[in-house]
Amino acid sequence: xxxxxxxxxxQLPPSYYTATCNDLEPFSRLEGNMKVNVCVVGGGxxxxxxxxxxxxxxxxxxxxxxxxxxxxxxxxxxxQVIGGYGPELSNLSKxxxxxxxxxxxxxxxxxxxxxxIIKDWVAKYDIDCDLKWGYFDAAMKEREMDELKEAMxxxxxFGYEPEQKVIGADEVKNIVGSDRxxxxxxxMGWGHCHPLNLVRGEARAAEKLGVKxxxxxxxxxxxxxxxxxIIDMGTCRITADIVVLGGNAYLGRLVPKLASRVxxxxxxxxxxxxxxxxxxxxxxxxxxxxCDQRWALDYFRLSADKRLLFGGLATYSxxxxxDIVAAVKPNMLKVFPQLEDVKVDYSWGGYMGIGLNRIPxxxxxxxxxYFAQAYSGHGVAATHMSAKLIAEAIAGQFERFDIMEKIKHxxxxxxxxxxxxxxxxxxxxxxxxxxxx
Numbered sequence: 485x486x487x488x489x490x491x492x493x494x495q496l497p498p499s500y501y502t503a504t505c506n507d508l509e510p511f512s513r514l515e516g517n518m519k520v521n522v523c524v525v526g527g528g529x530x531x532x533x534x535x536x537x538x539x540x541x542x543x544x545x546x547x548x549x550x551x552x553x554x555x556x557x558x559x560x561x562x563x564q565v566i567g568g569y570g571p572e573l574s575n576l577s578k579x580x581x582x583x584x585x586x587x588x589x590x591x592x593x594x595x596x597x598x599x600x601i602i603k604d605w606v607a608k609y610d611i612d613c614d615l616k617w618g619y620f621d622a623a624m625k626e627r628e629m630d631e632l633k634e635a636m637x638x639x640x641x642f643g644y645e646p647e648q649k650v651i652g653a654d655e656v657k658n659i660v661g662s663d664r665x666x667x668x669x670x671x672m673g674w675g676h677c678h679p680l681n682l683v684r685g686e687a688r689a690a691e692k693l694g695v696k697x698x699x700x701x702x703x704x705x706x707x708x709x710x711x712x713x714i715i716d717m718g719t720c721r722i723t724a725d726i727v728v729l730g731g732n733a734y735l736g737r738l739v740p741k742l743a744s745r746v747x748x749x750x751x752x753x754x755x756x757x758x759x760x761x762x763x764x765x766x767x768x769x770x771x772x773x774x775c776d777q778r779w780a781l782d783y784f785r786l787s788a789d790k791r792l793l794f795g796g797l798a799t800y801s802x803x804x805x806x807d808i809v810a811a812v813k814p815n816m817l818k819v820f821p822q823l824e825d826v827k828v829d830y831s832w833g834g835y836m837g838i839g840l841n842r843i844p845x846x847x848x849x850x851x852x853x854y855f856a857q858a859y860s861g862h863g864v865a866a867t868h869m870s871a872k873l874i875a876e877a878i879a880g881q882f883e884r885f886d887i888m889e890k891i892k893h894x895x896x897x898x899x900x901x902x903x904x905x906x907x908x909x910x911x912x913x914x915x916x917x918x919x920x921x
Contacts, residue, residue: 487734490804491833494700496552499832500755500787501559501680506612507688511553514698514720520546522878523715523724525703527551528558529679529863530856531730532687533871536605539693541879546722548701548715553687556734557863559680560834562753562783562795564773565602565864566619566674569595570843575631575638582843587887592642594884598869599673602682611685614788618772619674620651622665628777632669646673660774661767662819676773676785679864703738708850728874729855732863733837741849744895745839746858750804752833753795754812755787756826764790767820782815792816792823798861800838808833836861839893846870846888854878858893 488494496502522538524531527549535547549555569591576588583591606615623629636648649670651658656665691697706727707714715722729735733748759767764786768774773785784794794816797805805811808831817824839845839858844866846856854877856870870888877885 487736490806491808494551496555496680497560497832497834498830499560499680499753500791500793500830501678503830504678504787504789505684506681507684511549511687511691511697511699514548514701514717514722517721517723518546518696519723520544520696521724522546522726522728523548523713523722524728524730525715526556526730526732526735527553527683527687527697527699528556528730528732528734529683529686529867530732530871531728532558532683532690533601533868534728534730534856534874535695535697536686536690536693537872537875538878539690539695541875543878544694545690546696546698546724547687547690548698548703548717548722550700550702550734552699553697554680554683557732557834557836558683558867560753560832561679561751561836561861561864562773562793563676563679563785563864564619564674564775564783565599565615565677566862567595567599567865568862569598569866569869570862575634576641579638582891583887589642590884590887594869594873596644596673597872598865601868601872602677602865605686605689606682609685609689611682611689613677613679613682613685615675615677615682616771617672617675618770619671619676620659620668620770620772620774621671622656622660622668622774622776624665624776624778626666629667631777636669644673646671648672659768659770659772660819661765661769661822664819665776670772674773677864678788682864706738708853711852713853725852726878727853729849729853730857730871732857732859733835735857739849739855742855742857745845745893746837747800747839747896748802748835749838749861750797750799750802750833751795751836751861752797752805752808752812753793753831754809754816754828755830756792756794756823757829759786759790759792759826763823763826766822767792782819784816784819791829792820792826794819804833836863840896841891841893843891843893844870844888845891845893846873846885848889
């Protein structure tokens with residue numbers, strides 16, 4: 485689905501990531517018709533990771549992306565590499581409630597493995613994406629501290645090995661130079677990266693393994709026939725035995741059943757000018773990625789060249805801010821008032837896919853058409869796990885895929901048309917809860 489509005493064009497966004505991307509050379513354009521074993525639709529983390537997983541297993545794969553690889557949420561997000569397979573699954577009781585006691589261990593392991601996939605691929609394929617470890621879940625209230633400690637204990641109870649530490653009020657400024665937080669929990673198994681360099685690096689790795697990667701290939705229609713699918717792009721077609729749909733919030737209404745279960749929600753980021761060593765020491769002395777615990781949360785980190793990348797401002801209305809800097813910078817200054825005179829060099833935004841239950845949606849439309857979507861803003865690592873589950877299923881290994889496919893994902897009442905105002909009301913409610921505690 486082509487999207488052209490105040491923050492979307494057919495090109496990569498005018499972001500810090502685009503300005504510092506290692507590889508902006510175009511991938512191929514599809515000319516003529518072709519047949520393949522597997523066609524992946526969508527050139528973000530889900531689609532690219534699925535193509536790479538499948539290529540490593542020896543499948544013949546073509547990938548089509550409507551604009552540029554990494555054009556959507558994968559190349560626009562905050563770059564936080566965090567584990568967990570669903571943002572609401574913070575303790576054992578929630579994991580067991582969603583997946584069942586028999587599958588709780590496997591679900592937890594997937595939440596750890598999703599980060600390991602990225603770590604392993606960065607090393608294996610020599611992907612330069614500024615991957616760095618260190619993450620801080622920041623608390624603003626005692627209730628949040630209690631929940632973070634419980635989540636940490638859940639990880640420890642399952643045998644999680646990376647170092648975690650409870651940070652009290654007396655230590656918090658060693659992590660975040662702000663009066664806004666009373667403490668939190670650090671996790672050295674989570675971190676941050678340059679997401680556009682990661683996704684394009686993975687696409688190049690897939691290409692070297694034989695995946696045919698096509699940009700500027702907008703899918704106009706899909707004809708699901710018995711035993712194969714025809715992916716129609718107007719001037720050319722791909723006939724595939726198996727299809728993987730990885731468009732998430734940018735799949736549009738190409739598949740109505742999927743569109744009714746995912747809501748595009750806006751998120752926006754600013755990047756400051758490079759900061760001095762003194763400024764860095766005053767805001768993020770440990771160079772961790774940070775996220776608070778509110779529904780309308782802030783997330784931020786340093787780039788490799790010492791800019792502050794600060795994001796948030798979740799919107800469900802479908803409308804973008806007229807001025808991203810004017811909308812986001814006041815939130816940044818609430819956290820870091822010492823940056824009042826710092827210049828903002830870049831601002832951008834995009835859509836993340838939200839589901840009603842905030843659990844990634846992984847399944848099939850028919851025996852040969854797979855999909856994954858709705859990561860609710862936690863998709864950098866989780867996408868890689870969804871892609872691996874799909875690759876396992878295509879290879880005939882359904883055990884872990886079946887765990888995710890069995891989860892029920894209800895559609896938004898009235899579809900996206902009514903979901904956006906309803907979610908906007910819901911977000912106003914949660915903003916009020918954030919304010920009142």
